[in-house]
Amino acid sequence: MLHFGKVAAAFTVAATLFASTALAQTVLKSSDTHPDGYPTVEGVKYFGELIKERTEGRYEVEVYHSAQLGEEKDTIEQVRSGVLELNRVSMAPFNGTVKESIVPALPYLFRSEEHMHKVMDGPIGDQIKTAFEGAGLVVLAFYDAGSRSFYNRTKPINSVEDMKGLKFRVIQSDIFVDMVAALGANATPMPYGEVYSSIETGVIDGAENNFPSYDTAKHYEVAKHFSLDEHTILPEVFVMNKAAFDQLTPEDQEIFRQAGKDSVAKQRELWAAKVSESRKIVEEAGAQITTPDKQGFIDAMEPVYAKHVTDPVLQKMVDDVKAVQ
Ligand code: GTR
Numbered sequence: 001m002l003h004f005g006k007v008a009a010a011f012t013v014a015a016t017l018f019a020s021t022a023l024a025q026t027v028l029k030s031s032d033t034h035p036d037g038y039p040t041v042e043g044v045k046y047f048g049e050l051i052k053e054r055t056e057g058r059y060e061v062e063v064y065h066s067a068q069l070g071e072e073k074d075t076i077e078q079v080r081s082g083v084l085e086l087n088r089v090s091m092a093p094f095n096g097t098v099k100e101s102i103v104p105a106l107p108y109l110f111r112s113e114e115h116m117h118k119v120m121d122g123p124i125g126d127q128i129k130t131a132f133e134g135a136g137l138v139v140l141a142f143y144d145a146g147s148r149s150f151y152n153r154t155k156p157i158n159s160v161e162d163m164k165g166l167k168f169r170v171i172q173s174d175i176f177v178d179m180v181a182a183l184g185a186n187a188t189p190m191p192y193g194e195v196y197s198s199i200e201t202g203v204i205d206g207a208e209n210n211f212p213s214y215d216t217a218k219h220y221e222v223a224k225h226f227s228l229d230e231h232t233i234l235p236e237v238f239v240m241n242k243a244a245f246d247q248l249t250p251e252d253q254e255i256f257r258q259a260g261k262d263s264v265a266k267q268r269e270l271w272a273a274k275v276s277e278s279r280k281i282v283e284e285a286g287a288q289i290t291t292p293d294k295q296g297f298i299d300a301m302e303p304v305y306a307k308h309v310t311d312p313v314l315q316k317m318v319d320d321v322k323a324v325q
Contacts, residue, residue, distance in 0.1 A: 027060045028244070030086035031075040033067045033192050035216055039274050040088045040236055041065045043143055043267030047238070050259035055252060061086065071191035073172055079241050080136045088238045090145065092173035100131035101237075102308055103317045105175050107301045110233040110321070113146065117268075119324050120235055124317060132237070138245040140260030141238040144271040145210055147230035151219065152206025153199055156288060157227035160184065160296040169195050169207040171234075175308055176208075179231065182300050192217070199223050212271075215278035220287040228291045238263075 030048075032041045041063055048061030069075050069084065072093050078084035094101040103109070103124070110116040119125060120142045129139040150157060152166055164184040170176035172189040180187035188204055192213075198204045199222040206223045208231070214220055238260065248256060283289065309318055 025058060025060065027062050028085040028240075029069070030061050030063045030088060031067075031069040031078070031084055032063060032065045032088045033072055034065060034213075036065045038065070038212065038216060039267055039270035040143055040145075040238075042270050043141070043263045044086070044088050044238060046266045047140065047259050047263040050262055051255055054255045054259065059252070067193055071193055073191065079239060082241045082243055085241050085244045086140075086239070088143070088236060090171060091142075091235055091237050092171045092176060094132075094135070094237070095173040095175055098128075098131050098135050099311065099314065100128045100317065102175060102314060103128070103321060104235055105173060105232060106309070106318065107175075107179050107231045107304060108298045109318065113144070113233055115324065116233045116235060119321050122324065124320055124324070127317065132239060133242060136242045137239040138242050139237055139239055140256060141264050141267070143236035143238060143264065143267045145234055145236045146212070146271065146275055148208050148210055148232045148234055149227055149229050150206060150208045150231070151214060151223045151226040151287075153202075153223040154205050154225065156225045156290045157229070157292050158290060159293045160300055162227075162292070166205045167203075169198060169204050171208075175304060178304050178307055179301065182303050183297065184300075195219060196222060210275070211278040211282065212274045214287075215281050220282040220285055224287050226282070226287050226289045228289060229294060229297050231297060 030044050032038070032044065034041055044061065044063050048063070051059045051061065069078065072089045075084060075087050076089060076093055079087040091101050092105045095105055104116070104120065110119065125142060132139045150163070150168060152168070154166065155162065157163060160183055166185045168180050168185055168187055169190050170180055170187045177187040177189060190198065195207050196217060196219060199206060199219065206225075207219060209219070214226065220226070240256070245253065245256065309315055
């Protein structure tokens with residue numbers, strides 16, 4: 001039933017795309033795992049407003065927030081196959097599909113958020129965008145997601161030793177699985193929507209994410225020890241199905257690309273505000289934030305690099321990232 005619905009919906013959109021005339025209006029569907037009001041949801045909505053205005057109403061975006069269209073692994077399949085036109089997801093679930101997406105997911109590679117911005121806004125970011133095209137996707141924007149850190153229901157983490165034996169949910173990427181193993185803990189990749197109940201029931205001890213996710217998914221209610229180890233500064237990616245993008249006129253393609261760029265500034269501004277707001281919310285609700293000895297975490301990452309950065313293309317990218325000042 002659900003499947004039939006999706007196919008029917010895809011057909012309608014495809015038909016509208018093919019038939020698009022100056023007057024036709026095409027509604028593009030976009031998925032996001034986060035609730036309404038979250039900076040990524042608002043960034044895509046802003047993109048939608050821009051393209052609506054700049055195409056004089058010929059294109060519109062409807063954002064299906066709160067994982068209404070499914071968890072990220074599923075919506076990635078949908079946007080690659082064209083069932084869905086747009087999708088805002090993390091970079092990490094692409095690690096197995098788009099080799100170059102591994103680079104921004106590597107632990108402690110970016111020195112700061114400013115460093116990440118410089119890299120993603122420059123030629124390395126362009127190289128990653130080109131690589132996504134090979135997976136049938138056009139990258140319209142890289143958005144901010146701050147840094148990810150571990151949190152758990154058991155105890156404060158002050159050093160790598162405290163990680164021993166704990167079980168963490170990680171985002172669905174082998175890099176994250178291996179990172180947790182390198183820290184002496186156990187990783188279980190699972191969909192975002194299952195994390196709360198898995199911590200609550202003790203299936204896992206904790207997870208890893210940024211303050212806005214920890215806050216809005218209410219993970220602080222079940223895992224109050226937040227350890228600011230900041231293992232990754234992992235950007236989000238806002239993608240469009242390439243076949244749908246290729247259907248656009250060159251002028252409209254330019255409008256979409258520019259709107260994507262313009263939405264980045266907006267999302268970054270909303271992001272910065274949300275991080276402080278979420279940190280305050282979780283602290284007031286009783287979350288215990290500690291800053292562990294980060295060097296121990298950094299030193300433990302060698303096997304992750306040894307395993308995942310073997311390809312010369314990736315090795316060069318890592319060197320290039322490090323060289324960006
Ligand atoms: C968030 C990210 C989501 C999702 C989630 C997760 O930080 O914004 O897109 O990937 O993490 O851990 O699954």
